[in-house]
Amino acid sequence: MGSLSIIITAVRGKWRLADNIMKDPNQIEKEANAEMHTRRIDMGDGRYLIFFTFGDEAEGRTGETAEPNDV
Amino acid sequence: MSELRYNPLIGEWMATATQRQDRTFLPPADFCPLCPTKPGHFPTEVPEADYDIVAFENRFPSLKTHPDIPAVEPDGIFDVRPSRGVCEVVIYTSNHNSSLARESVGKIHKLVRVWRHRFAELEALDFVKYVFIFENKGEAVGVTLHHPHGQIYAYPFVPPLIEREVTHSLEYHEKTGGCLLCDMAARETADGRRMIAENAGFAAYIPFAARYPYETHIVAKAHRQAFTDFSPDEELDLARILKQVLAAFDRIFNMSFPYIMSIHQRPSDGGDYGYYHFHIEFYPPMRTATKLKYLAGSEAGAGVYINDTLPEVKAAELRALVEPV
Numbered sequence: 001m002g003s004l005s006i007i008i009t010a011v012r013g014k015w016r017l018a019d020n021i022m023k024d025p026n027q028i029e030k031e032a033n034a035e036m037h038t039r040r041i042d043m044g045d046g047r048y049l050i051f052f053t054f055g056d057e058a059e060g061r062t063g064e065t066a067e068p069n070d071v
Numbered sequence: 072m073s074e075l076r077y078n079p080l081i082g083e084w085m086a087t088a089t090q091r092q093d094r095t096f097l098p099p100a101d102f103c104p105l106c107p108t109k110p111g112h113f114p115t116e117v118p119e120a121d122y123d124i125v126a127f128e129n130r131f132p133s134l135k136t137h138p139d140i141p142a143v144e145p146d147g148i149f150d151v152r153p154s155r156g157v158c159e160v161v162i163y164t165s166n167h168n169s170s171l172a173r174e175s176v177g178k179i180h181k182l183v184r185v186w187r188h189r190f191a192e193l194e195a196l197d198f199v200k201y202v203f204i205f206e207n208k209g210e211a212v213g214v215t216l217h218h219p220h221g222q223i224y225a226y227p228f229v230p231p232l233i234e235r236e237v238t239h240s241l242e243y244h245e246k247t248g249g250c251l252l253c254d255m256a257a258r259e260t261a262d263g264r265r266m267i268a269e270n271a272g273f274a275a276y277i278p279f280a281a282r283y284p285y286e287t288h289i290v291a292k293a294h295r296q297a298f299t300d301f302s303p304d305e306e307l308d309l310a311r312i313l314k315q316v317l318a319a320f321d322r323i324f325n326m327s328f329p330y331i332m333s334i335h336q337r338p339s340d341g342g343d344y345g346y347y348h349f350h351i352e353f354y355p356p357m358r359t360a361t362k363l364k365y366l367a368g369s370e371a372g373a374g375v376y377i378n379d380t381l382p383e384v385k386a387a388e389l390r391a392l393v394e395p396v
Contacts, residue, residue, distance in 0.1 A: 032180055036181075036185075038187070045125060049128075052123060053123055
């Protein structure tokens, strides 16, 4: 019974953890003020694509790590 | 071939888009066209090894900047016109297995700013009369690509649902001098039974006349018509409440919850829509963990929705699942 309880708690904890990895509010405020940059390219078939980057990310890697997916 | 055809019986335009029959349909993750292009792998729609947010013209659009000549001629009863417009795809994460619910508040806030950018740029095109931003999520609502993404349709006319909202908002404004949705949101906030979450800038609730068990509306508290009216604080408040609502959705049945997200802003046809009010509507198709709400005879044939649940009960259920952000 104790093991089962631990397993259930762990599974629920994983779900909750995935949903609740929150950034520091100060970090969010800093990002909120980050300047947005755009870079438009021609896709070669008449269509366009626009890259959006923010603040310091504009000079380097642009991706942001999402929460782990365990759905 | 794509074109717009008018139905005079109900006064609505519809679009044909025959090329969409051949669009990519639920490809395996290794061949996802929305993932970044990895070195040595096949080229996807995004020709870089990583990205934050990208927007691009849909390869299989229903509306085109340079549309086809219609296949048939108008004849006085049957009107037809080129399907001129823009269809964009917005990818807000390079993580194939993520979802908007699982992205951080900071990332959702970036997306809100991108929505604002795309709204402003697309509505400036002279042939665009309405910019519709939306997301279809989950196979239950018919997605053809699993990679999380939203879409934008820039229509050459005001869509019928928006037109009805505009008409009723104007009637209310002329009768009372007020804003219909401001007053509806204030009533919901004061009543509380259908509320899900709120912050300084936005209220989220299941509306009084919800058509789906978990239909949810997010409404700006201040009188706003479009993304371009929001202050920086309001943009962040919108991101926060989106995170709260979407995370609560996923907790209902401990699953990645399918939905249609529909962002309603004022038209972009040059009219004065000061009486209209910005809001977001979610139509989740789930009514239980294993049962879907289908649009059947009454809904599809007569336009009368039948909801098997009480909004007050479902709102209490969702409200209990909301966590602070």
